[in-house]
Amino acid sequence: MDYEVIVIGAGVGGIYQIKRLVDLGIKATVLEAGADLGGTWYWNRYPGARFDSESYTYGYSFSREVLDEWHWKERFSGQPENLRYLNFVAGKFDLRKHMQFNCKVESMRFDEAANLWRLTLSDGRTLTCRFVILALGLLSIPTLPKLEGMDRFKGRSFHTFYWPQEKVELAGKKVAVIGTGATGIQVIGEIADKVGELTVFQRRPNWSAPLSNGPISDAEMAEIRKRYDEIFKTCARTPGGFEHEPDRRGFFEVSREERVKLWDSLYGSPGFAIWLRNFREIFTNEEANAEFSEYIANRIRQRVKNPKTAEKLIPRDHGFGVQRVPMETNYFEAYNRPNVHLVDISETPLVQVTEKGLRTTERDFEFDIIVYATGFDAITGAYDHIDIRGVGGAKLRDRWNDGPTTYLGMMVSGFPNLLMPSGPQSGSASTNFPRGIETGVNWCTDLLQYMRKNGHVRADATAEAEARWTEHVVQMYSIMLMRKAKSWFTGYNSNVPGHEYGRPRYMVYNGGAPKYVQRINEVAAKDYEGIRFVA
Numbered sequence: 139m140d141y142e143v144i145v146i147g148a149g150v151g152g153i154y155q156i157k158r159l160v161d162l163g164i165k166a167t168v169l170e171a172g173a174d175l176g177g178t179w180y181w182n183r184y185p186g187a188r189f190d191s192e193s194y195t196y197g198y199s200f201s202r203e204v205l206d207e208w209h210w211k212e213r214f215s216g217q218p219e220n221l222r223y224l225n226f227v228a229g230k231f232d233l234r235k236h237m238q239f240n241c242k243v244e245s246m247r248f249d250e251a252a253n254l255w256r257l258t259l260s261d262g263r264t265l266t267c268r269f270v271i272l273a274l275g276l277l278s279i280p281t282l283p284k285l286e287g288m289d290r291f292k293g294r295s296f297h298t299f300y301w302p303q304e305k306v307e308l309a310g311k312k313v314a315v316i317g318t319g320a321t322g323i324q325v326i327g328e329i330a331d332k333v334g335e336l337t338v339f340q341r342r343p344n345w346s347a348p349l350s351n352g353p354i355s356d357a358e359m360a361e362i363r364k365r366y367d368e369i370f371k372t373c374a375r376t377p378g379g380f381e382h383e384p385d386r387r388g389f390f391e392v393s394r395e396e397r398v399k400l401w402d403s404l405y406g407s408p409g410f411a412i413w414l415r416n417f418r419e420i421f422t423n424e425e426a427n428a429e430f431s432e433y434i435a436n437r438i439r440q441r442v443k444n445p446k447t448a449e450k451l452i453p454r455d456h457g458f459g460v461q462r463v464p465m466e467t468n469y470f471e472a473y474n475r476p477n478v479h480l481v482d483i484s485e486t487p488l489v490q491v492t493e494k495g496l497r498t499t500e501r502d503f504e505f506d507i508i509v510y511a512t513g514f515d516a517i518t519g520a521y522d523h524i525d526i527r528g529v530g531g532a533k534l535r536d537r538w539n540d541g542p543t544t545y546l547g548m549m550v551s552g553f554p555n556l557l558m559p560s561g562p563q564s565g566s567a568s569t570n571f572p573r574g575i576e577t578g579v580n581w582c583t584d585l586l587q588y589m590r591k592n593g594h595v596r597a598d599a600t601a602e603a604e605a606r607w608t609e610h611v612v613q614m615y616s617i618m619l620m621r622k623a624k625s626w627f628t629g630y631n632s633n634v635p636g637h638e639y640g641r642p643r644y645m646v647y648n649g650g651a652p653k654y655v656q657r658i659n660e661v662a663a664k665d666y667e668g669i670r671f672v673a
């Protein structure tokens with residue numbers, strides 16, 4: 139056997155996972171498809187890419203030294219700094235020597251007789267290991283629209299995920315951005331005053347509110363360092379894994395004036411406060427959600443000068459917060475600039491990419507650069523891209539054809555010794571990612587230690603345990619307005635066959651971080667109830 143454990147992916151999850159394994163003296167390696175570590179923060183180099191989580195709640199919590207030594211420069215740190223941070227952590231613990239880059243895993247098969255995994259890499263190598271830990275990322279397979287003529291365009295075009303590493307000259311250029319999700323909204327706000335002309339192609343608007351970024355001074359950072367224990371304690375207590383705690387007063391128990399007073403204080407408060415410090419009914423009650431959505435709509439009307447444009451930027455098909463809320467900096471003001479144009483492609487759809495630009499049903503547009511901010515084959519996409527075969531040669535891709543089914547979001551019945559610290563239906567997918575990732579990595583590592591201690595060579599979730607967990611995940615969706623949303627939380631992606639709207643997939647765990655942690659700890663305390671071990 140080449141390794142005891144192979145970790146796939148050297149992003150936020152993979153880095154922490156290999157740290158834990160190395161500390162335990164386990165023979166392990168990380169295989170990373172990219173040319174270097176960093177995952178999300180290695181790839182997404184588009185202008186404006188930054189945390190929507192407060193930087194000091196996003197960083198790792200496991201090392202006091204890292205907490206003491208790293209100075210976050212901004213409340214919501216940008217991509218270059220984030221990548222530097224991950225390199226700092228990897229450097230500090232000398233983790234690079236346990237990582238192999240440009241290593242794409244094409245297939246993996248479970249050998250039932252030997253109780254090990256056999257991996258085939260794109261460079262032709264095969265590797266064996268007892269356990270595979272998938273740290274693939276939730277948003278790591280970018281997707282493009284299927285437009286006729288996409289290879290015909292003579293200018294430059296790229297998905298935001300693949301924004302070039304070298305500087306892209308924007309000054310004086312005619313730029314198109316397709317897509318107005320969290321990514322598009324960050325790019326648009328950032329480049330509006332740097333390009334010649336910017337044309338935004340919007341299919342559906344998104345609810346969005348100010349990020350309110352700002353620098354963190356030395357004195358503030360010193361205060362944050364003193365508060366780290368308290369910060370992480372709060373993150374562990376809140377459903378989203380942030381410092382933001384919901385307002386626990388009943389929406390209808392306080393007066394309209396009281397509600398507006400809260401919203402006035404939240405609008406412009408940093409980060410997800412507007413989403414997560416709000417009344418809980420926003421997420422579950424149509425009437426409450428509609429009232430708050432109208433409040434935000436009026437904010438948009440106040441910020442966008444042209445009333446027709448303002449109306450086009452207000453979502454009609456969903457309420458505030460039932461999809462992931464993009465946080466913005468100067469996004470709405472961008473549309474007040476004479477060089478920024480909004481094209482509503484729900485009215486005049488894109489039909490073709492031409493040599494010179496884009497064609498809608500109405501007219502032709504000429505561009506130097508086309509930016510596709512069109513999202514991801516989220517959560518399960520990266521799993522579907524590896525040919526994973528478990529017991530009896532069963533394919534994971536087939537098993538998840540109609541959506542994922544898992545045990546605790548970390549195991550799949552019939553795929554023994556395969557662990558997913560932040561898998562579909564786990565606690566990390568719907569929370570501040572690194573907080574959930576640390577939880578998942580710790581749980582998976584504890585499981586490995588338990589198996590070592592007891593001489594087990596094989597662990598497999600039972601079909602019953604998996605069915606119970608998946609049923610619980612489905613039930614959690616039933617109370618949330620988000621179940622109806624056309625978003626990656628429900629598995630929607632118009633560019634991926636089978637992921638059309640109306641075929642809901644239960645992708646994330648909506649019970650909140652504390653309930654999730656409680657549940658997985660209970661399972662561990664009961665000798666990993668729901669998992670069948672072989673010695």
Ligand code: NAP
Nearest residue numbers: 188189190283317318319320321322341342462511512513
């Ligand atoms: P997204 O939210 O899925 O948005 C994709 C956008 O592209 C949508 O506006 C979508 O329109 C549009 N689109 C997709 N296919 C299209 C097509 N064929 N024709 C026209 N328009 C099309 O993707 P994203 O913006 O990359 O964000 C994904 C997630 O990444 C976020 O929700 C967030 O969790 C994460 N993210 C995080 C940060 C951060 O933490 N700072 C920043 C960026 C992203 P429809 O709405 O009509 O489908």
